[in-house]
Amino acid sequence: MATLSYLTTTHFDFGAVQRIPMEIARAGISKPLITTDRGVRSAGLVDTITGTLRGDLPISIFDETPGNPTESAVLKAFDQYETDGCDGVLAIGGGSSMDLGKAVALLAGSGGPLAQFDPLAGGAKRVELVAPLIAVPTTAGTGSEVSVGFVIIMADGRKLTFASPLFIPKAAICDPELTFGLPQMMTAATGMDAITHCIEAFLTPTVNPPADGVALDGLWRGWRNLPQAVSDGENRDARWQMMMCSTEGAMSFIKGLGAVHAMSHAAGRIERLNLHHGTLNAVFLPAVLRFNASECSEKYERIKQTIGLALGADIAEAVAAMNADIGLPSGLKAMGVEEGDIPDLIAYAMKDLSAITNPRSATEEDFEAMIRETL
Ligand SMILES: [Zn+2]
Numbered sequence: 001m002a003t004l005s006y007l008t009t010t011h012f013d014f015g016a017v018q019r020i021p022m023e024i025a026r027a028g029i030s031k032p033l034i035t036t037d038r039g040v041r042s043a044g045l046v047d048t049i050t051g052t053l054r055g056d057l058p059i060s061i062f063d064e065t066p067g068n069p070t071e072s073a074v075l076k077a078f079d080q081y082e083t084d085g086c087d088g089v090l091a092i093g094g095g096s097s098m099d100l101g102k103a104v105a106l107l108a109g110s111g112g113p114l115a116q117f118d119p120l121a122g123g124a125k126r127v128e129l130v131a132p133l134i135a136v137p138t139t140a141g142t143g144s145e146v147s148v149g150f151v152i153i154m155a156d157g158r159k160l161t162f163a164s165p166l167f168i169p170k171a172a173i174c175d176p177e178l179t180f181g182l183p184q185m186m187t188a189a190t191g192m193d194a195i196t197h198c199i200e201a202f203l204t205p206t207v208n209p210p211a212d213g214v215a216l217d218g219l220w221r222g223w224r225n226l227p228q229a230v231s232d233g234e235n236r237d238a239r240w241q242m243m244m245c246s247t248e249g250a251m252s253f254i255k256g257l258g259a260v261h262a263m264s265h266a267a268g269r270i271e272r273l274n275l276h277h278g279t280l281n282a283v284f285l286p287a288v289l290r291f292n293a294s295e296c297s298e299k300y301e302r303i304k305q306t307i308g309l310a311l312g313a314d315i316a317e318a319v320a321a322m323n324a325d326i327g328l329p330s331g332l333k334a335m336g337v338e339e340g341d342i343p344d345l346i347a348y349a350m351k352d353l354s355a356i357t358n359p360r361s362a363t364e365e366d367f368e369a370m371i372r373e374t375l
Contacts, residue, residue: 143250
């Protein structure tokens with residue numbers, strides 16, 4: 001079992017779920033609100049985890065997390081937290097359940113409304129306290145279990161990224177066994193989210209060489225193991241490596257992300273489509289890599305070394321080939337995005353927190369060109 005102390009305490013290996021009771025006690029939680037979704041619950045993963053808890057520990061379970069968490073779902077979960085007298089959160093699931101849990105912990109510690117914490121309006125300074133939260137990922141992609149951020153679709157339609165060091169969970173429990181039941185498409189999409197985190201974090205101009213090292217290590221593991229994890233979901237080594245790629249991706253994106261995430265946050269808001277964040281990242285990544293190329297020549301050489309590409313080869317093409325290999329769509333049209341969606345995508349991408357740390361600053365025209373290239 002690896003116990004990592006980087007940003008937070010992470011217990012990482014098969015069997016890590018056995019460490020949950022210890023971390024709940026260490027965090028001083030006497031009644032956790034479990035935030036999860038119905039899929040994770042019906043797959044039996046919540047039972048697996050509650051089975052590790054002390055028999056007399058009272059719990060409350062909120063399993064109505066939507067695919068992309070909304071402010072109204074956060075308020076409903078927070079209401080349950082208060083009504084049931086909870087004093088901490090145990091988030092079990094993918095990025096949505098963990099992000100919803102983080103939002104509940106924030107409201108429990110600092111009060112509402114959620115919008116006052118918008119980091120683009122200086123809201124990070126208003127975060128005073130956050131209730132203790134333990135995160136248990138059941139996918140390998142978001143890395144929310146170790147990240148400073150969470151993303152919520154607000155009641156007014158904005159998809160806001162909240163960020164503060166106080167949002168990092170008190171402990172992360174990474175047990176690759178929990179990902180064995182992930183279907184192929186989800187494995188592919190979440191895996192490309194993790195790989196995109198490693199690449200975008202590495203490329204941001206923020207100076208943080210240790211985080212760069214973590215990003216490249218995560219990329220190395222993810223690139224080599226994703227096809228195997230997709231084709232053979234019970235391959236223990238591939239699942240372990242993908243979970244490490246995911247955790248390392250989020251450890252490295254304390255540096256920020258880039259234009260891929262700006263556009264996928266924008267497209268993730270299209271209500272009629274409810275598109276998966278990881279799939280969106282996968283399809284946007286080639287166009288952004290081409291756009292950034294002029295600013296990143298030395299870093300691209302290091303990425304090529306990491307993923308085993310010849311120095312003259314094209315990274316964007318390699319990513320597109322990976323997407324095809326693991327069964328992801330080749331563009332936005334295949335996912336239902338239409339011409340009429342483009343102006344809205346540009347407007348939101350320009351305002352997204354991730355756009356600020358892209359290595360080459362992108363104008364409206366640049367975003368339009370990247371979106372059209374991705375159609
Ligand atoms: Zn992401």
